[in-house]
Amino acid sequence: MAERSFAREVEDLKLGTGQEFRGEGILAITKALLQSGVGYVGGYQGSPISHLMDVLADAKPLLDELGVHFESSASEAAAGAMLAASVMYPIRGAVTWKSTVGTNVAADALANLASGGVMGGALIIIGEDYGEGSSIMQERSHAFAMKSQMWLLDPRPNLESIVKAVEDGFELSEVSNTPVMLEVRIRSCHVHGHFIAKDNKPPTFPLAQALEMPQRDTNRIVLPPASFLHEQEKIQKRWPAAIDFIKSRKLNEFFGPEQGQVGLIIQGGMYNGVMRALQHMHLADIYGTSSVPIYCLNVTYPLIDDEIVKFCTGKSAVLVIEEGQPEYIEQALNTILHRHDINTRVIGKGPLPMAGEYIAPVLAKGISAFLEANDPALLGNRPPLPDPTPVLQDPKVKALAQVVPPRPPGFCTGCPERPIFAAMKLVEQELGPHHVAADIGCHLFSILPPFNIGATTMGYGLGPASASAFNVPAGKRAISVMGDGGFWHNGLTSSVGNAVFNKQDGVILIVDNYYASATGGQDILSSRAGNESRSTNNTIVNAVKGIGVQWVRQIDRTYDVAKMRDTLREALTTPEQGPKVIVASSECMLNKQRRVKPLFNKAKRDGVRVVKERFGVDEDVCTGDHACIRLSGCPSLSVKHLDDPLRDDPVAAIDESCVGCGNCGEVSEAAVLCPSFYRADVISNPTWIDRAMGRLRSAVIGFLQNRRAAGRIVFTD
């Protein structure tokens, strides 16, 4: 792991039986894996599950001691394929990623895995990136469970339930020879809670044993005729086994009164929101006492017919609370009840919206509408729900909408990607706008102001591939952008290889910032740092040359805006055909600061000569046009209003958070902006030469300054 230490979190993983764990949901899952005797863990980092990967990467001694193999997989596909270790051996394995994007990538491996089935428990921890805070398309992972027949757990969002789901999940996987998906939403991953820990368990079947005594069974390989048998087996053996286990172990829960005219069937993950909504309606209390019957699906696939029939019998209607769409559970419930000839009405989407996150007010509104129509007596005296509408209607509050600015995420202070897009804007000013295919990663922030660059994004490492149709003779070339994360994930083959093979006459800009930065700064193949347990320093340039790219330019300092601009211009205008690859490298500033700051401070304390650079703006030179900001958007470059009555517009100003990356100076040079910027170099612990030179220079300069000031007639303030 890169520049952040997770040593404290690793301590939490060592808790023993009876000790209380306090911390985040995703860390609780990590601990639960070790408590369950997991043999190997893999995955691909990404919000909201990055922490699982980061903490395990820092937990090597603990994992070694337990005999657990951990791998930072190259992609979700690699992670999914890793679960093959559980096919022929009774080894528990777990993988994790952000979903649905990661599940999309892993789908090939997962479908093969699910077809042949598993012997050891195989758990796929799905960080369901849906709703507020999500950074991806709004889809459901549920479909993957259904299409490959993998079981899908959706536990109530408290640490105890989530940890139990991990343990149950492995067992369920083993008794039904089926991989199990454990779905946790963004907020559940980041929820702070507590549970009572158990001792960690070493895996019962070591991986080495499998290597030394390999097993094979052609019936487990996806090839006819076995593949046809697999389908039969899924239906005849694995499905019933899963149903039995889920029923007998009571994985799904019932709350509230046994009898009732109506009931709620909810996904486990919706439980806390539903309870809060019921509480607002005076139908439940904070401890979970409810006057509405609730059937809580901690397993959302497969559904248990018996439990559903039992719950629905005698009820005139049930409300299905199922977030996202399509409404798979609602459809399935209708089918199940119809098959059992039960006339309970299944209501879901309708009172509840088809699309969008189910936050408490949405739930309260939906449940109210449902009860109003089906059991109004239950609503009692209808206490008023919390409602901000009156305040939101106030003209003074409405006026805020004109004033409060949108604040999307953007490049950090000093980000090395900023000068790349500043250079692209300068090239655009010369050569006109180009089609720019974007990719996944921090660089996608280029689509926002102030850069407004980028037309589409098609997936991780697929930027250049998404420009492949534009491989026709034309007056302009397409530019595609891809990060180092995307490059190693999929981009080398699907994008660069594809471009070489098809002689794609475009420009491929690879942003190399030494880490998978958007996901938290994890090391990747081309990271520059040494990493004991991983192979780093495999350069992108070597890789693209190896795959056959002829035109390759490496820029080792992205802050060199002029060079960046000239290289881009050359790539766009050179007569040479085929892919033109520019690798633009500079270290992610967030991680660089984490790395460098402590070193700098230590050196300064130790009396070593160090120079701290920071930029500034001469406010009497700046005319307040903000052209520099439109080529930057840096958080530390802002504006400042002056009290000078002759000035109308605020001038540019740089605050103390400036890290001296140099972008401001380079941009004002390259774009010929203005002479307002200066860089201040503060030398700490100067040497005697510094001091002597400093004294001499101050004396001469001071003399000249005083001389001129003395000869000047001015008003003194």
Next chain:
Amino acid sequence: MNEIARTTGAFAVDRPIGVAVLAMGGQGGGVLTDWIVALAENQGWHAQSTSVPGVAQRTGATIYYIEMMKAKDGKEPILSLMPSPGDVDVVVAAEWMEAGRSVLRGLVTPDKTVLIASTHRSYAVGEKEKPGDGVGDPMAVTDAAGVAAKSTIAFDMQSIADQNGSVISAALFGALAGSQVLPFPAEAFAAVIRSGGKGIEPSLKTFEAARIRATQGGIAPVAKAPAKKLDALPTSVGHPKLDRLLARIRSEFPAPAQSLLYAGIKRLVDFQDVAYADEYLNRVARVLASDREHGGELHTYALTQAAAKYVAVAMAYDDIIRVADLKTRGTRFDRIKKQMDMEDDQILYMTEFMHPRAEEIVSTLPRGLALWIERNKTLFDGIDRIVNRARRVRTGTIRAFLTLYIIGGMRGWRRGTLRHAREREHLQHWLDAAMGQVTTNYELAVEVLNARRLVKGYSDTHARGLSKFDRVMDAIPALANRPDAASWMRRLIAAALQDENGTALDGAVKTIASL
């Protein structure tokens, strides 16, 4: 699993305290959230927090949510993972517009919510990228908080943090303690900070300063910009030549224009010399004469005021002599030293980023010579090839300093330069255009003077500003006969300041053409 919950007993009436924290990535919202959770847990309460950081950690707006309660007889409460609009007890906002966002999201309601917010501003890209002033009015948040919150405690917590060498999360935590909305003593808050990792002392200092400040309650005054410094005209500044200028202003000009004229002569004496300021007063005096003729008194001499401001701005144009002069002043060196918070044993060097082109260099030559070079394209391009490159000038070193110092000392030569001639011509043309309207439309004449605001920047930016200015000036004939010409002119100026390429301005010009 949960057999206990199957029974429907009497409902407990307990409810948790909900705290929403709105912050921007990098402000330490996560740290603050952890502190609040630890605070509650240390008091034997249940506490749950959640967040949706995602990509929002990269400087975007983020929301954290905490629920806490003292649970009955060891029961486990079911806490919400997200704030319900209309049901939040405390909102902590780490920036003033984020406080506004919390109100817009319905998290702040008058029956429940105590709003604790820092009044400082951190401008969004959309605000600061505008060529004019795109900054939102902070009073709008003050007004909205007044109607939306049960009570509000708001002051500049960022500067409290800065003064005490810590970060805003410590100040917010202090304000939360000072607000006394959570039933925990201040010592319990401080204990949480003390048990933390690094920077404990500055955090505690910041915490305590903010806590004490918060006990005063209320919203500290906010303003989009500081009030303009309009100094009263002094009688004497101790120099006969300067005093003569002051006397001229006092005797020749009406009171409403005097402060601006004073600012004007200060700028121009600094830019060139006393005679130049005299020239300025002559120009404005001519405007005043016309102003008086056309009932200026009724308009509080708006025309003279606009002229006092913009003639000064126009006369103090930004040439390389001025830039070099400003960059080499002792006062500047001192100011930067102060800004950089220099310790005694440190040495400071500045590097200036300059990119002069032949245009700037040649136009600083005597008019005749400069025009001759401009006409001789080969020569001009030759000069451009030599000078037109990025130059990093280390003003702290003697040779670089001397170069700028010598250029900065060329003020005596300025009046003869081509640039000066051009600026004069441009100024005269603009003044004439304005004065041409006084007879028919006084207000339009004022707005024509105000249009000078559009001329700013250097090189290409300057050219863009000039072209916007020209487009606005070109609209005068079409507007001149309309009674609402002045308000159209104001709209044109506002449109020109909205975006870089003048798209909004083009739209406004088209609208005028269609009138």
